[in-house]
Amino acid sequence: MKKVALITGGSRGIGLGIARRLVLRDFSLAINGVRDPGQVEEIMAELRSHGPEVNYYQGNIGHSEDRQHIVSRIKDEMGRIDILVNNAGIAPKERKDILETTEESFDYVMGVNLRGTFFLTQLVANLMVGQKKENAENFNCIINVSSISATIASVDRGEYCISKAGTGMVTALFAARLGEFDIPVYEIRPGIIKTDMTAGVKEKYDKLLENDLCVQARWGEPDDVGKVAASLADGNFPYSTGQVIMVDGGLSLPRL
Ligand code: NAI
Secondary structure, eight states, X not given: OOOEEEEEXXXXXXXXXXXXXXHHTTOEEEEEESSXXXXXXXXXXXXXXXXXXXXXXXXXXXXXXXXXXXXXXXXXXXXXOSEEEEOOOOOOSSOOOTXXXXXXXXXXHHIXXXXXXXXXXXXXXXXXXXXXXXXXXXXXXXXXXXXXXXXSOOTTSHHHHHHHHXXXXXXXXXXXXXXXXXXXXXXEEEOSBOSHHXXXXXXXXXXXXXXXXXXXXXXXXXXXXXXXXXXXXXXXXXXXXXXXXEESTTTTSOOO
């Protein structure tokens, strides 16, 4: 039986980069996203062309009912979840200085990036605990995609930074809780990655990259994250639960 990976926000950007790598490693994929199935049909067909089963589960991870629905449908249709990739995330609709940030924007970002991630992880973690009790040899893991914003302060999108810092604690908490079941929990912190999320600030980052923002002087690609996630999902880091892996071209490397 093929292993099943649930990737939230897996139909574009970093999530799609991860999906493309996992499908090459023969994982069956449960792709979640907010878009209508019709809008992602082409992408799903591309992923399916590699062989494994690929199903799309529309739903907002910020909504409790959607989370329940997504997970119970995957259980019914695919039988299990071996790998959870918490990738779905949003930026504030408008970047605002923290002296001006609204409560509405704070709740909007936090509701998806932190509350959604926490409670989806809770749901899937319980499923994985049941699976491990049935077969302790089977490798299950959880991968959280947070951001360099977990530790680097951007005062024009504070709510995003707080949500990602919180995701760091979600990683630590579930790593600590799931240790007894031998389910590792990892976190990937991407830097500046070329996706729809960063399309609106491309010029700003182009300039910063020209001026040594990163050690590796280029944009990150979704595939840079995909390769790391695939290696984690393959079980190559079984004794490293709770670890954070930077995929930021050295942006966070202290330099003089
Ligand atoms: P993106 O905007 O291109 O893609 C995000 C995906 O998540 C989309 O498929 C979208 O449909 C889905 N999504 C959004 N809200 C959702 C919800 N409530 N429920 C289910 N799915 C939802 O973004 P990108 O750049 O691919 O980002 C992916 C993750 O990586 C996010 O968590 C983001 O915060 C993080 N990240 C991105 C960086 C970048 O430079 N692009 C850098 C560091 C972290």
